[in-house]
Amino acid sequence: MANNSLKNENEGFVMADAEESAKSKKTFSLGKFKIPAIIIASVLVVIALFFGIMHFVSAPWRSGEKPMPKLLADVGMYQGMGFRYFDGVTINGVDVGGMTKNKAKRAIADAQDDDKSAYSIKITARDKSYQLEGKDIVFSIDSSDALEQAKAYCVSIMRGETVFDYSKSAFKVDVNIDTEKMANVIADIQNQLKQAPVNATFKGVSAAGVQFEEEKDGINITLENIKKDIETFIASGQKTGEIIATNAPVSAEITVAKLKEKIQIIGTFSTTSTASAASTKNMKKAMEMCDGSVIEPGAIWSFNGCTGNSNLASGGWVPAKVISGGQFINGYGGGICQASTTIYNAALRANLTIDTRFNHTYPSTYCKVGFDATVDYPSKDLKLKNNTGYPVYIQCIMDGRQLKVNIYGCPDNTYDNITFESSTIKRVPGSYYDVAAYRILWKDGKVIKREQLISSRYSLKDPNASSSSSESGSGSEGSESGDPSGGESSGGDSSSIIPDPTPTPDPTPTPDPEPTPSPDDTVQQAA
Structure with a gap:
């Protein structure tokens, strides 16, 4: 019994040792606390991972x-x-x-x-x-x-x-x-x-x-x-x-290069002043102010735009004869219409488009009837339009009493001559008469274009008759700058006013003739 008891006791110790041994494999003792090995292992892995990442990054x-x-x-x-x-x-x-x-x-x-x-x-x-x-x-x-x-x-x-x-x-x-x-x-x-x-x-x-x-x-x-x-x-x-x-x-x-190749004089016209020294001085001033004008293609040139207000003494204009209310009086700028008329006729011969033009009350004797151009700032102006594809240059020269205007541009070879005509188309005895003017283009001896220009109406009344409506100054209503007592003539005088002729019946219209160009009215167009 004793032996059996001892055996059983020993077996119990053996079993206890085995359990203790088994427990010792699954836990660690930390004072009173015991930590499973798997937790310890996990912590070590995390720590290793942390330091690995820290090292890497x-x-x-x-x-x-x-x-x-x-x-x-x-x-x-x-x-x-x-x-x-x-x-x-x-x-x-x-x-x-x-x-x-x-x-x-x-x-x-x-x-x-x-x-x-x-x-x-x-x-x-x-x-x-x-x-x-x-x-x-x-x-x-x-x-x-x-x-x-x-x-x-x-x-x-x-x-x-x-x-x-x-x-x-x-x-x-x-x-x-x-x-x-x-x-x-x-x-x-x-x-x-x-x-x-x-x-x-x-x-x-x-x-x-x-x-x-x-x-x-x-x-x-x-x-x-x-x-x-x-x-x-x-x-x-x-x-x-x-x-x-x-x-x-x-x-x-x-x-x-193109301009040098093409540009030449395409129109020229001259007049002579027989006016007073004052009128001639105004003409010269106007010519100088218009000299060198350039008209670009399609642009419109203005005589008044060049001269400014020609009715002011402050502008350097001097008193000379003007027409006001059909009467001859003194006014600032008198005589400049001969400059505008000279430019107008040069422009006609250059075949430029006439945008604006007015005639005098009485015809001028330094140009053909129907071809004068009066100006009166600001109501009456001479305006020219450049209808060519090239710039047009206006050269104004006054030598003594000789006024000459040359217009430079590109010749138009569609024509080779230009002639001009004018005729009375209506007459009211004792009052006025109307004149039609024409520009005729020729090519190889044949008329290719007959252009009627702006018509003119001239007075048949006596300019020396008294008039209570007369006002001084070329800018007054109905007045026109100019000097018909010589300033509008070349060799004539203030009596060169067309008299009231015997009425004649209007002629029967006939087809436009093709006249032979006369030397006085012909402009030779360069080929």
Whole structure:
């Protein structure tokens, strides 16, 4: 019994030892606490993983030059708060660390707008410039691609596929301008910078011949090029500076070479003053003021536009005979109608279009009836239109009492001669008579055009009769500048007024004849 009892007791100790041994394999004693081995093992794995990650991602900063990003916080953001960009990630210089994608997008746009005041751009084209200030710029920024690239970069770090590198953490966004919102600004830039070409034109006539002003090419600047120039400048990172606007040259149509090849005298006319010294002085002044006039293609030239108000002593005009209310009186500027008439007849021979012309109250004896041209500032003017494709130059010369006008231009080879005719078409005895004038173009001895010019109505009343309605000054209503007492004649006198003739019946109209040009009325057109 005793042996059995001892055996059982020993077996119990053996079993107890076995259990104790088994327990000793599953736990560790720490004072009164026992920790399972599996927990200890897990902790060791986590610690090892932590130091491994720290070692891996901190490699770029081990030199101590840059601080390590708060990676653990970023890990937390991934796991518990959704995606956030790592600290140190920048887009267009904006640190988006800790931001969601939407917040980062807003931050980029806000930063660009906040920085607008720093922009001041000078846009130039030749000698013109436009100052574009930040307040006028409306930005258009699409940061979607850059945000996605930055996100992919952060994710690759989390996956251990790359390490954080500041040189690779800065992303760029193309900054454009909102063309629609800046349409008015861009159009204004274009209007201020574009330059139309300037054709070569006449400069004057000297002993060396006709002088010309050189042509100048223009420049064309498109709206699209303005937009691209501004965007390229902004994308470069600059905020102040100068842009040379992209442009294309626009050639002038008329060059000096073309003018020299084509230009010659196309019309000339002369008259002689037999008027008073005062009238002759006014003629000379008017001729000098009209000399050198250039009429561009399609443009209209004005005699009054050259002389200004010829009724004023302050303008240098002196009193001489004028017609006012059908009477001869003294008025400032008297005599200048001989200058306007000389220019008018030269223009007719140059085949220019006559836009505006008035006749005198009484016909002038220094030109054929129906071919005079009176002026009276501002109501009556002589206006000529350049109907050619080239500039026309008016040269006015007064040598002593001789008035001569040469008109330079490009010859019209559709005709080779010009003749002129005038005839009375209506007569009211004791009152007036009407005169029709014609310009006739010839080619190879045949009439190719018969043009009726502006008709004239002349008074048959005695200019020496008294009239209470007479007023001094060539600008009064119904008055006409001129000096019919010699100023309107070449060798005649003030009595050279057509008398009231015996009435004759109007002739029966006949087809236009083709007369042989007479030397006095013919202008030879250069081929």
